[in-house]
Amino acid sequence: MTLSTTINGVFFKNPIIAASGTFGFGGEYNELYDVGCLGGISSKGLTLNPKDGNEGVRVYETPSGMMNSVGLQNPGVEAFIRDGIPAMRKLDTVLIANMGGSCIEDYVAGAEMLSKADIDMLELNISCPNVKSGGMAFGLKADVAKEVVTAVRQVCSKPLMVKMSPNAENIVEMALACEEAGADSLSLVNTFQAMAIDIRTRKSVFQNLYAGLSGPAIKPIALRMVHSVCKAVHVPVVGIGGIATATDVLEFLMVGATAVQIGTVNFNNPTAGRDILNDLEQLCQREGIDDLSQIRGIL
Amino acid sequence: MEYFETKVVGQERITDDIFVLKVERRDAVVAAGQFFMLKCWDNELTLMRPISLFKADEHTLYFMYRVIGKGTRRLSILRTGDSIMLLGSLGTGFPVQEVSGKVALVGGGLGIPPLCQTVRELHDLGVETDVFVGYRDTPFALVDFEPYAHAIFVATEKGNEGYRGFVTDLLKPEDYDAVFTCGPEIMMRKVAAICDATNTPCWCSMEHRMACGIGACFGCSIRTPEGMKRVCKDGPVFPAHLLFQK
Numbered sequence: 001m002t003l004s005t006t007i008n009g010v011f012f013k014n015p016i017i018a019a020s021g022t023f024g025f026g027g028e029y030n031e032l033y034d035v036g037c038l039g040g041i042s043s044k045g046l047t048l049n050p051k052d053g054n055e056g057v058r059v060y061e062t063p064s065g066m067m068n069s070v071g072l073q074n075p076g077v078e079a080f081i082r083d084g085i086p087a088m089r090k091l092d093t094v095l096i097a098n099m100g101g102s103c104i105e106d107y108v109a110g111a112e113m114l115s116k117a118d119i120d121m122l123e124l125n126i127s128c129p130n131v132k133s134g135g136m137a138f139g140l141k142a143d144v145a146k147e148v149v150t151a152v153r154q155v156c157s158k159p160l161m162v163k164m165s166p167n168a169e170n171i172v173e174m175a176l177a178c179e180e181a182g183a184d185s186l187s188l189v190n191t192f193q194a195m196a197i198d199i200r201t202r203k204s205v206f207q208n209l210y211a212g213l214s215g216p217a218i219k220p221i222a223l224r225m226v227h228s229v230c231k232a233v234h235v236p237v238v239g240i241g242g243i244a245t246a247t248d249v250l251e252f253l254m255v256g257a258t259a260v261q262i263g264t265v266n267f268n269n270p271t272a273g274r275d276i277l278n279d280l281e282q283l284c285q286r287e288g289i290d291d292l293s294q295i296r297g298i299l
Numbered sequence: 300m301e302y303f304e305t306k307v308v309g310q311e312r313i314t315d316d317i318f319v320l321k322v323e324r325r326d327a328v329v330a331a332g333q334f335f336m337l338k339c340w341d342n343e344l345t346l347m348r349p350i351s352l353f354k355a356d357e358h359t360l361y362f363m364y365r366v367i368g369k370g371t372r373r374l375s376i377l378r379t380g381d382s383i384m385l386l387g388s389l390g391t392g393f394p395v396q397e398v399s400g401k402v403a404l405v406g407g408g409l410g411i412p413p414l415c416q417t418v419r420e421l422h423d424l425g426v427e428t429d430v431f432v433g434y435r436d437t438p439f440a441l442v443d444f445e446p447y448a449h450a451i452f453v454a455t456e457k458g459n460e461g462y463r464g465f466v467t468d469l470l471k472p473e474d475y476d477a478v479f480t481c482g483p484e485i486m487m488r489k490v491a492a493i494c495d496a497t498n499t500p501c502w503c504s505m506e507h508r509m510a511c512g513i514g515a516c517f518g519c520s521i522r523t524p525e526g527m528k529r530v531c532k533d534g535p536v537f538p539a540h541l542l543f544q545k
């Protein structure tokens with residue numbers, strides 16, 4: 001039996017990738033288990049310049065999930081190349097640099113630097129607010145997303161995975177636009193824009209008013225989105241959203257995902273990466289699956 | 300730091316809503332002021348809950364906590380023999396190795412439990428330690444401090460026991476070489492200010508909502524003069540000047 005898979009020429013020993021923002025640069029979780037067992041790690045979301053992130057409450061539990069408003073706290077691309085990459089390289093797994101931006105110029109400059117660095121893939125997070133168009137995220141309108149992906153494509157010599165927002169006006173149109181703009185692969189979904197109120201203060205829990213919902217609560221919607229995108233595009237798709245068990249992994253593969261990312265589950269179970277992988281091996285054996293291609297996209 | 304399953308060996312109700320949970324220690328390495336993430340559910344709740352180490356014996360870890368919501372309520376119904384998941388020990392605790400002479404510990408409410416492990420470690424290191432503890436009404440955990448503290452000063456807001464008023468009224472930082480504090484932010488701010496006035500080194504233990512608890516998610520970051528710090532990893536104990544500026 002093999003769980004290995006290839007995305008854009010990059011070999012993954014299995015389809016389980018740690019999702020950006022939930023796994024740092026892998027070092028902390030590596031103290032709990034050998035994270036080299038994972039297919040890959042997507043780095044904490046980077047921006048060209050260092051970012052402090054948001055004030056106030058940043059994480060908040062919800063039924064079957066959580067909301068976050070971390071605000072992309074990160075050391076910036078330069079520090080990542082200097083310190084983050086060498087540390088991640090010790091981990092014996094695929095190194096995906098996740099990067100966001102607040103304007104196209106920053107995306108391009110960051111992608112240019114990361115392209116020259118020792119990364120395996122660039123995952124472009126287009127869920128970030130575009131400061132030049134009143135803070136509306138790049139990932140909402142297909143034409144805006146197309147613009148940023150086209151610009152990054154021109155300077156990016158690494159495999160380019162575009163991470164899509166589920167808040168997009170039309171997820172399939174968005175996926176097609178990103179593919180046309182030169183994305184080598186797509187990952188979806190990022191968090192759903194959501195809200196919570198503190199009735200005592202009569203204010204939003206979050207200083208930024210809205211925050212991103214993740215975890216099992218979003219899984220059925222994420223699965224539907226991955227399914228419809230897989231039906232429409234030709235590039236590989238990485239499924240993300242509330243994955244917490246090996247069964248969830250197989251569901252995403254069955255709707256067409258080539259691999260998956262796991263985020264929030266790492267907080268519920270800090271050794272989830274290893275545990276889901278072990279369960280997946282057993283589950284495949286039980287289900288008579290020798291190769292993931294047997295079940296991929298059967299729906 | 301380890302993520303492990305262990306067994307409950309006891310649960311004691313201290314007051315209406317305060318409990319002490321005792322679990323098998325296994326091989327956990329611990330230090331004063333550190334905490335664990337606890338979980339006694341599968342995925343009914345998404346996040347583990349941060350609880351400070353109250354005290355540790357050779358074979359047992361103790362957690363003292365107040366029931367305030369879903370997670371702590373679930374902890375409170377655990378019985379001897381039940382299993383529980385622990386992640387820890389976590390964070391940077393009180394710098395017990397770096398102090399000498401006379402130390403004051405100042406605790407308020409549910410900030411008091413971590414000071415118990417602290418007074419024990421200071422006692423073992425031969426550091427003379429006075430304990431200042433403030434409660435709303437009824438004191439708890441005093442017996443846990445008695446064998447190790449040089450003196451204990453109790454304050455209650457309602458005057459049920461000891462001094463009537465705030466525990467910070469009792470502290471004279473000039474008498475000490477260092478002050479460690481844990482409790483409501485407004486209390487720690489006061490402690491930091493009076494320590495600053497006498498140039499007494501002061502460390503405070505912060506609380507913050509957490510997701511990973513190990514420094515990976517930046518969910519617990521706070522702004523300090525030395526940049527963003529993660530309460531779960533760089534803290535929860537910080538030098539006072541990083542938290543409270545004049």
Ligand SMILES: Cc1cc2nc3c(=O)[nH]c(=O)nc-3n(C[C@H](O)[C@H](O)[C@H](O)COP(=O)(O)OP(=O)(O)OC[C@H]3O[C@@H](n4cnc5c(N)ncnc54)[C@H](O)[C@@H]3O)c2cc1C
Binds near residue numbers: 060061334347535
């Ligand atoms: C480092 C640290 C050490 C702590 N030590 C102790 C202790 O020794 N004894 C004790 O009684 N309490 C302690 N707390 C507070 C304790 O974590 C919360 O009371 C507990 O998480 C509440 O969970 P709940 O599900 O009962 O409440 P809910 O309100 O239902 O919890 C909802 C969410 O909010 C979080 N949350 C709520 N209140 C707090 C809080 N004050 N701090 C951090 N997160 C919070 C929960 O973890 C959970 O994610 C500590 C907190 C931190 C950060």
Ligand SMILES: Cc1cc2nc3c(=O)[nH]c(=O)nc-3n(C[C@H](O)[C@H](O)[C@H](O)COP(=O)(O)O)c2cc1C
Binds near residue numbers: 072510
């Ligand atoms: C605390 C937290 C921080 C996150 N930070 C990022 C980030 O920096 N960049 C990014 O592309 N996605 C980020 N995400 C989104 C996740 O990578 C993932 O897409 C989302 O949480 C859905 O998956 P899940 O339900 O498995 O968590 C973050 C999610 C969480 C919970």
Ligand code: FES
Binds near residue numbers: 515517519529531532
């Ligand atoms: S809780 Fe994740 S970094 Fe502190």
